[in-house]
Amino acid sequence: MNEEALQQALTDTQNLGEMPDADAVGTVGSPDCGDMVRLWIKYKEKDGRKVIDKASFQSFGCQTAIAVASIATELIRGKTKEEALAMKADELSRPLGPLPPMKIHCGQMVEGALRAALEAESTATPASAAPVTAPDQAGTLADALSAAGKTAGKVKIVLTS
Numbered sequence: 001m002n003e004e005a006l007q008q009a010l011t012d013t014q015n016l017g018e019m020p021d022a023d024a025v026g027t028v029g030s031p032d033c034g035d036m037v038r039l040w041i042k043y044k045e046k047d048g049r050k051v052i053d054k055a056s057f058q059s060f061g062c063q064t065a066i067a068v069a070s071i072a073t074e075l076i077r078g079k080t081k082e083e084a085l086a087m088k089a090d091e092l093s094r095p096l097g098p099l100p101p102m103k104i105h106c107g108q109m110v111e112g113a114l115r116a117a118l119e120a121e122s123t124a125t126p127a128s129a130a131p132v133t134a135p136d137q138a139g140t141l142a143d144a145l146s147a148a149g150k151t152a153g154k155v156k157i158v159l160t161s
């Protein structure tokens with residue numbers, strides 16, 4: 001992994017935070033490590049095509065997941081849903097170089113959150129201007145984690161220290 005690119009993504013993290021006016025949102029949690037990523041997408045029309053205007057994320061995850069999400073939310077700007085769906089974790093994290101085996105799932109979690117957001121949007125009614133937020137997708141990741149704590153078996157959260 002390119003440590004310099006990792007540090008750059010962590011010290012200058014892009015697109016971090018909730019997006020209240022998003023068109024779609026996707027959340028993925030890793031059963032391996034208990035980390036979570038939520039990703040918001042906003043579309044726009046450009047040259048007759050519907051493309052991703054911007055994306056943002058929240059993460060309760062490791063540094064690699066945050067770095068990949070920062071990079072990925074930049075890389076997908078201007079892409080159509082189909083183009084973004086075609087991007088795999090290794091492409092979304094390419095500036096970081098190949099991830100070590102124990103960190104591959106971190107990139108896959110970001111890919112999963114992106115895919116969830118893209119697919120969530122595809123089920124929306126075109127006339128709907130409201131953000132696509134399934135009940136468990138509404139609010140912040142902190143809300144989801146809080147709710148998850150009340151839903152046994154879905155997410156395991158271990159507090160240290």
Ligand code: FES
Nearest residue numbers: 033035062065106
């Ligand atoms: S997302 Fe689980 S260790 Fe990185």
